Amino acid sequence: MTAVLECRDVTRRYDTPGGTVHALRGVSLTIARGEYVAIVGPSGSGKSTLLTLMGGLDRPSSGEVLVDGTPLAALRDRDLTRLRLRRLGFVFQRFHLLPVLTARENVELPMAEAGVPAAERRARADELLAYVGLAARAGHRATQLSGGEMQRVAVARALANRPALLLADEPTGELDAATGRGIMELFARLNADGTTIVVVTHDERLAAEARREIHMLDGRIEREAAGQGRA
Amino acid sequence: MRTALRDLLRHPLRSALAVLGIAVSAAMLLDMVMLSGGIDRSFASLLLARGYQVRVSPRGTLPFDSEATLGGLADVLRRLRADPDVAAAGPVLGTAVFGRGAADSAVVLFGYGVEPGAQGMYELERGADLAPDDSLGVLLSAPSAVRLGAGVGDTVVLAARLDPQVASASVERRLVVRGEVRWVYDYRDQPSVGTLLPVMQALAGEGARDAASAILVRVRDGADLAAATARLRAAVPEAEVRNVDDLVAVFRQRLVYFRQVATILGAVSLIVTVLLVGTLLTITVNERLGEIATLRAIGIGTGRIVRGVVAEGALLTAAGGALGLALGLATARYLDAILTSFPGLPAAFSFFVARPDALLTAALVLAVTGTLAGAWPAWLAARAPIAATLRAEAT
Numbered sequence: 001m002t003a004v005l006e007c008r009d010v011t012r013r014y015d016t017p018g019g020t021v022h023a024l025r026g027v028s029l030t031i032a033r034g035e036y037v038a039i040v041g042p043s044g045s046g047k048s049t050l051l052t053l054m055g056g057l058d059r060p061s062s063g064e065v066l067v068d069g070t071p072l073a074a075l076r077d078r079d080l081t082r083l084r085l086r087r088l089g090f091v092f093q094r095f096h097l098l099p100v101l102t103a104r105e106n107v108e109l110p111m112a113e114a115g116v117p118a119a120e121r122r123a124r125a126d127e128l129l130a131y132v133g134l135a136a137r138a139g140h141r142a143t144q145l146s147g148g149e150m151q152r153v154a155v156a157r158a159l160a161n162r163p164a165l166l167l168a169d170e171p172t173g174e175l176d177a178a179t180g181r182g183i184m185e186l187f188a189r190l191n192a193d194g195t196t197i198v199v200v201t202h203d204e205r206l207a208a209e210a211r212r213e214i215h216m217l218d219g220r221i222e223r224e225a226a227g228q229g230r231a
Numbered sequence: 232m233r234t235a236l237r238d239l240l241r242h243p244l245r246s247a248l249a250v251l252g253i254a255v256s257a258a259m260l261l262d263m264v265m266l267s268g269g270i271d272r273s274f275a276s277l278l279l280a281r282g283y284q285v286r287v288s289p290r291g292t293l294p295f296d297s298e299a300t301l302g303g304l305a306d307v308l309r310r311l312r313a314d315p316d317v318a319a320a321g322p323v324l325g326t327a328v329f330g331r332g333a334a335d336s337a338v339v340l341f342g343y344g345v346e347p348g349a350q351g352m353y354e355l356e357r358g359a360d361l362a363p364d365d366s367l368g369v370l371l372s373a374p375s376a377v378r379l380g381a382g383v384g385d386t387v388v389l390a391a392r393l394d395p396q397v398a399s400a401s402v403e404r405r406l407v408v409r410g411e412v413r414w415v416y417d418y419r420d421q422p423s424v425g426t427l428l429p430v431m432q433a434l435a436g437e438g439a440r441d442a443a444s445a446i447l448v449r450v451r452d453g454a455d456l457a458a459a460t461a462r463l464r465a466a467v468p469e470a471e472v473r474n475v476d477d478l479v480a481v482f483r484q485r486l487v488y489f490r491q492v493a494t495i496l497g498a499v500s501l502i503v504t505v506l507l508v509g510t511l512l513t514i515t516v517n518e519r520l521g522e523i524a525t526l527r528a529i530g531i532g533t534g535r536i537v538r539g540v541v542a543e544g545a546l547l548t549a550a551g552g553a554l555g556l557a558l559g560l561a562t563a564r565y566l567d568a569i570l571t572s573f574p575g576l577p578a579a580f581s582f583f584v585a586r587p588d589a590l591l592t593a594a595l596v597l598a599v600t601g602t603l604a605g606a607w608p609a610w611l612a613a614r615a616p617i618a619a620t621l622r623a624e625a626t
Contacts, residue, residue: 100241
C-alpha cells in the first residue's frame with residue numbers, strides 16, 4: 001500500500017523558562033492509504049504534538065514529515081495552508097465550529113475556500129451531513145446543536161474537500177459515553193468507506209476500533225499493536 | 232460581510248455600545264470638518280449674497296468694523312464708476328438713529344443710508360422698494376417693524392440724536408414705510424431701517440455729509456476680479472479696496488484659532504474611533520483565537536480571516552458613521568443656532584455648513600480610520616501560532 005504520511009526521525013523541542021522540553025524524541029512511522037491508526041499514551045507522551053506535526057500545524061525541530069511524498073518543511077506557509085485545505089481533514093476535541101453559521105455553512109466553508117462552486121458545495125455539504133446522520137439539522141446554527149451533533153458536523157467539515165488523511169485529536173474527549181460511541185461508529189464507517197484516519201485518544205474503546213494502535217511514552221513510540229478494528 | 236455581521240451580533244450589547252461610541256466620534260468629526268471649512272464658505276457666500284464682489288472702506292478698517300467713514304464720497308464714487316469693469320458701486324452709511332412709531336416711544340435703531348439702484352445690503356420681503364428720489368420713504372426690517380409698531384404705509388419718525396439740553400432731536404424726519412426688507416448683514420433681531428443715502432447723511436449729522444461707511448462694488452460678469460480690484464485700489468488710494476478673496480483671507484486669519492481647535496477636536500475624534508474599533512476587535516479576536524486557529528488548521532487562508540476581522544471593523548464604522556452623520560447634522564444645527572446668536576454676527580452667517588464634500592470627507596476619513604483600526608487585531612488573528620493556540624485552548 002502507498003504511504004499517505006511518513007514521519008522520519010521527527011523531534012520537537014520547546015524552549016521554556018524552565019529549560020528545554022523534549023516533546024518528541026525521534027519518531028518515525030508510516031501511515032498507509034486506507035489505514036485507521038490510533039495514537040495512544042498518557043498525557044505528555046507527545047501524541048498530540050505528533051498529530052500537529054503530521055498535519056503541518058507546527059514544524060519539527062528536526063526530522064521530516066511527508067504527506068503524499070511532499071516534505072512539509074519545503075512548503076511555504078501559504079502552500080502548507082493549501083495542503084491542509086485539500087489533502088488533510090482535522091477533527092478537534094472542542095469541535096470549533098463557527099457558532100454564527102449553520103451546520104451546512106460550516107461544512108461548506110473549506111469548499112468555499114477551495115473555490116468549489118456554490119451549488120456544488122451545497123450539494124456536497126448536504127450529502128456529508130446526511131452521511132453523518134444530520135440531514136435534518138443542516139439549517140441549524142452550531143449553537144443549536146448538541147455536543148455529539150457538533151462533532152458530527154466537524155467530521156463532515158473535515159471531509160468536505162475529500163482529504164487523503166483525516167486527523168482527529170481526542171474527538172470523543174468532550175462527549176458522554178453514548179455520544180462518543182456514535183462518533184466511534186462513524187469513524188469506523190468512514191474507514192470502511194476508504195478514508196485514512198489517524199486519531200489521537202485517551203479513549204481505549206475508540207483506540208480499539210482502529211486497525212493499528214501506536215503507544216507513545218516520553219516522546220517516543222513505545223510499541224505498536226493491532227487494534228480490534230482490523231479487517 | 233454577512234458572517235462579519237453575524238459575528239457582531241453574537242454580542243449585541245457590546246456592538247451597540249461600540250456603534251454608539253463611534254457615532255459620537257463621527258458626529259464630532261463631521262462637525263469639525265463642517266466647521267473648519269464652513270466658516271470660510273459661509274462668509275464668502277454672505278459677501279456675495281447680492282453679487283457685489285468688492286468692498287471699499289476707510290483706510291485701515293474693514294467694512295462696518297468701526298464707525299469711521301469714507302469722506303469725499305462723490306469723488307470716490309466717480310473714480311470707481313470710471314473703471315470699465317465696474318457694473319455698480321453702491322455707497323452705504325451706517326449710523327445709530329432713534330425711531331418713533333405708533334407707540335410714540337423712542338427706540339434705538341440701526342440706520343442704513345443706501346442708493347436703491349445700487350445696493351447690496353437688503354432683499355425686499357414685502358411692500359415696495361425705495362424709488363431713487365424717494366426722500367420721504369423708509370424701509371424696515373422685521374425686528375424694527377415690531378419695535379416701532381409700524382407696517383407698510385405707516386408713518387414713523389427717525390431722529391438723529393437727542394440734544395441733551397432740550398431732550399429733543401436736533402434733526403427729525405417723518406417718513407412713510409414703503410416696504411419691509413431683510414438686511415443681509417444684520418445680526419439676529421437687529422432693528423434696522425433704511426433710507427436714501429442723503430436722508431441718513433442728514434440724520435447722522437454734519438460729519439457724515441458726502442460720506443459713507445463703505446462702498447459695495449459689483450464687477451461685471453467675466454471680468455478679471457483681481458485685476459479690477461488692483462485698478463480700483465490704485466484709483467482710490469485713500470481707501471481700503473478688498474475683494475471677497477481678500478476679505479475671506481483676513482477673516483480666516485482672524486479665526487485661525489477656531490480652525491486649530493476644529494482640527495484638534497477632529498483628530499481627537501478619529502483617535503477615539505481607532506481606539507474604540509481597535510479595542511473591540513482585539514477583545515473579539517482574543518476571545519476567538521481558538522476558533523481562528525481551527526479555521527487556519529482546516530486550511531482557511533489568513534486572507535479570508537483578516538478580511539473577516541476587517542469587515543467587522545468596517546461594519547461597526549459604517550453603522551456608527553451613519554448614525555453619527557444624523558447626530559452630527561443635528562448637533563451642528565443646534566450649535567450654529569447658539570453661535571450665530573452672539574451679538575454682532577450676521578444672522579445669515581453659518582459656522583457649520585453641510586456640504587457634500589464635507590460629508591464625503593468625513594465619511595472617507597472615518598472609513599479609512601475604521602479599516603486601519605481593524606488592521607492590528609486582524610494581524611493578531613493571522614499570526615497566532617496554530618498548534619500553540621489549539622494546545623492552550625485544550626488546557
